Amino acid sequence: MDDLRRFCQLLPKIELHAHLNGCIRTSTFRQLLSSTADQLRLDALDKEFQSGDTHARMANVFEKFALLRSCVTNLDEIRRITRETLEDFIADHIMYVELRTRPRSFDNGAIPMSSYVEAILETMKQYKNQICSRLILSIDRTQTVDQAMETLKLAERYRPDVVGLDLSGDPNVKSFERFLPVFNLAKQMNLPTTIHIGELPDAECLRENDLILDFKPSRLGHFNFRTKEQEQRVIKEQIPLEICPTSNLLTMKHPLAICTDDNCYVLIKLDEYIPNQPPNPANFGYWQNNSRDRTEISSSICETYYTD
């Protein structure tokens, strides 16, 4: 197993589904928590996570992200998280990475969202000789349509360093329909899109899956819970899936069963570094089941987003 882990680490890889906040080092997260109460809350969340069902674990993860968001208060901390994330990916032999993040402002708007994006892009450029990195801007499911539109404008402004628009956040909030005008606009602007889909085992989630598939994003994230018809549709329409095995296993279901069908594009991704979990070789690299060679797979992925 150690040999396999080492082999997987040494393989040159691309990473297309990595949330910046989710990639924070545990030690950095702990340092940024300013109060004992926050430290104790994080301990409690780690403990509660072990006993929850899928819905509870999802809520737990997003409470942890909210805790992190509340304790990151300036651009230097964002630069640090970006720098450490890139250094970790370089150590794992990632050649190309797309980080995704929801832009935010600081100091009640005195430091605007554009400064947040620029801080990340500037940090990425410092590492350009070691890793090729690009940014995806995320719309959070709990945001307003106006806020989502602001994110779209930022994505357009910072192209080609920003390569796409994502919808993510707590899947208990079903809000794709609300954001559809924003994503339609992104499509008109030829901005690639990636949507988190099928993250919860409930009827509402399956209904939202149909709406998302009707939109036909450039890529889909997770797709853990779906109907057979939805699965066939993704295969037929050749929508690439970003699969994050460890993350998915921790929330109860693994989607790789879809790969038994021919011609399904599957991108095995990280999602986030999971605290207290050993590196899992299955997290890294990319894979497709119909035996195309690596160069072809790589260029098909690059065609999706990376065009400059």
Ligand SMILES: [Zn+2]
């Ligand atoms: Zn994700």
